[in-house]
Amino acid sequence: MQPNESLMSCEELARRIAQLxxxxxxxxVARLCLLILQAGETPSSLSDDAELLxxxxxxxxxxDAAADQHAAMACExxxxxxxxxxxxxxxxxxTLLKAVKIHSQILELYTGAPSLI
Structure with a gap:
């Protein structure tokens, strides 16, 4: 990254996502910002509208997939x-083992770190 290349702030990313x-x-919007940033995307790739989309x-x-899995497991x-x-x-x-696995996947989704399970 060049020294004068501007970084996209979380606020700017949130504004652009809210526009989408x-x-x-x-x-x-905050969840999506976290997930996009946790994916390790560079600010320069997010400045392009097509790439951000x-x-x-x-x-x-x-x-959505994680929420659906969580809801189904909660019912079980x-x-x-x-x-x-x-x-x-x-x-x-x-059923209990599947619940633990789903919860670990959701944790991994938000932290970006592999779960221990």
Whole structure:
């Protein structure tokens, strides 16, 4: 990077993302900013509108997929909890293991660091 090449601030990135989809709530804009920046994108690649749109779509897709997985797993866990205290069956243990894996994937999505699971 050249010394006088300007870095895109998080505020500028958020403003540009909000322009791409004006209906996004501020928390969603912040999530997308985090995901795009966690992907290691360089400020110069984000200054191009087409590239920003591409990165925004990828981040939005990943966020939607993670939210869908989390919601589905939450339903499975609710059903499991509704069964009361019983001896765990193999499929119940599998449900718990899937829940741990999904939660680790979401954590990895936000931190950019590989999970230990």
């Amino acid at each position: 989809d004006p209906d996004l709530p501020p928390a969603e 591409r990165h925004w779509r990828i981040a939005a897709f990943r966020l 866990l609710d059903q499991l909890c509704g069964e009361g205290p019983v001896r765990f069956q193999p499929e119940q243990i599998w």
